[in-house]
Amino acid sequence: MNYRLICVAILPVLLSACASDPAPEEQLRLTEQALSQANAVGVLAEQSASLRQAQEKLALAQAAMQDEEYKQARVYAEQAELDARLAEAEHLTQKSQQQLAELNNVINRLRKQLGGLQ
Amino acid sequence: MKPFQPVVGLALVAMLLSGCASSKGPSADALQAAHDSFQKAREDADILRSAPKDLIRAGESLARADRLASYWGSKDDVAHYAYLSLQYSAIAQQKTQLNLNQERAAKLELERQRLQLALREAKLLSVQDQSNWLEEQMVNLAATQSERGLVMTLGDVLFDAGHADLKASANRTVLKLVQFLQLNPRRTVRIEGYTDSRGDAQENLELSRARAQAVADVLIDLGIEAKRIEIKGYGERFPVTENASAKGRAQNRRVEIVFSDEQGTLGSPR
Numbered sequence: 001m002n003y004r005l006i007c008v009a010i011l012p013v014l015l016s017a018c019a020s021d022p023a024p025e026e027q028l029r030l031t032e033q034a035l036s037q038a039n040a041v042g043v044l045a046e047q048s049a050s051l052r053q054a055q056e057k058l059a060l061a062q063a064a065m066q067d068e069e070y071k072q073a074r075v076y077a078e079q080a081e082l083d084a085r086l087a088e089a090e091h092l093t094q095k096s097q098q099q100l101a102e103l104n105n106v107i108n109r110l111r112k113q114l115g116g117l118q
Numbered sequence: 119m120k121p122f123q124p125v126v127g128l129a130l131v132a133m134l135l136s137g138c139a140s141s142k143g144p145s146a147d148a149l150q151a152a153h154d155s156f157q158k159a160r161e162d163a164d165i166l167r168s169a170p171k172d173l174i175r176a177g178e179s180l181a182r183a184d185r186l187a188s189y190w191g192s193k194d195d196v197a198h199y200a201y202l203s204l205q206y207s208a209i210a211q212q213k214t215q216l217n218l219n220q221e222r223a224a225k226l227e228l229e230r231q232r233l234q235l236a237l238r239e240a241k242l243l244s245v246q247d248q249s250n251w252l253e254e255q256m257v258n259l260a261a262t263q264s265e266r267g268l269v270m271t272l273g274d275v276l277f278d279a280g281h282a283d284l285k286a287s288a289n290r291t292v293l294k295l296v297q298f299l300q301l302n303p304r305r306t307v308r309i310e311g312y313t314d315s316r317g318d319a320q321e322n323l324e325l326s327r328a329r330a331q332a333v334a335d336v337l338i339d340l341g342i343e344a345k346r347i348e349i350k351g352y353g354e355r356f357p358v359t360e361n362a363s364a365k366g367r368a369q370n371r372r373v374e375i376v377f378s379d380e381q382g383t384l385g386s387p388r
Contacts (some may be wrong), residue, residue, distance in 0.1 A: 099223055110233040
């Protein structure tokens with residue numbers, strides 16, 4: 001059996017999948033936007049696993065773009081976008097949780113003071 | 119491009135086939151996880167309300183992953199869309215929690231303001247000597263000590279001529295009155311209406327009573343119990359001055375509020 005022949009038969013199939021994918025420029029733009037939005041609300045990579053994932057996947061997507069592996073680039077970029085959006089949502093939720101805790105503190109303090117005066 | 123070695127070709131084929139060989143692989147797990155997560159999110163009424171768009175996208179991605187799962191050689195795509203669905207569900211959940219937290223914070227903020235006001239008032243009371251403060255309040259209310267007890271007079275300017283409706287300019291006085299009654303829960307009041315001598319005596323009697331009733335209604339609206347309030351209309355009887363001049367008549371048109379002592383005992387009506 002001629003391995004070379006099999007190889008030649010399969011390769012075009014594999015490559016055609018890549019070749020038909022256009023460069024995901026728009027998706028990369030969206031992903032970068034999502035990441036800078038996360039940065040803008042104050043998400044820090046040290047504190048957010050989601051943001052770290054987003055950054056890693058964006059780097060992978062950009063590398064794939066360089067290699068013209070557009071399908072892989074799109075996959076990474078799409079995932080990175082959602083990772084970044086999740087990081088942003090997690091951060092905002094966490095902040096609102098802190099705000100609630102602070103409010104509860106203040107209210108408890110006020111109640112105590114009122115109780116002391118009566 | 120360098121020609122591929124046979125071994126590379128073999129490896130590729132093996133890789134492709136291995137993908138099909140096991141139906142239970144990472145992509146199946148990912149798909150299952152995405153299903154579970156989406157199902158949970160979809161049954162949450164708060165998520166439906168707070169993050170419907172993200173929920174819809176989670177569903178769309180999941181449907182795509184399901185469709186691809188039935189194709190040969192699309193395991194990576196299945197895993198990819200399952201992942202996207204999972205992330206959308208997670209985002210929907212976070213946004214919903216954020217929304218709930220914000221709603222709760224708005225309620226707590228109102229509570230905080232309410233308590234702060236109450237505390238401010240309580241502090242004010244605690245610094246001032248209670249009895250001194252009461253005295254001061256009575257002076258502020260322009261009350262006079264007479265043989266009938268403490269009496270406060272609401273002037274004619276607080277009503278339109280011939281009408282019984284209390285004007286907005288009376289608000290300040292009425293609020294002070296309410297505050298005083300709230301701080302002295304055992305005291306009661308008798309509200310007495312008076313008119314000048316012009317016009318029909320019977321009409322004057324009715325007007326005087328209606329004006330006293332109007333003051334009582336405002337007090338009740340502001341939370342004073344009705345049983346602490348007595349109403350009396352005297353018409354043109356008991357003028358405080360002569361009815362010959364406009365000035366004198368204006369002084370005679372009035373509502374007087376008679377306070378009981380601290381035990382709630384009112385002097386008997388005239």
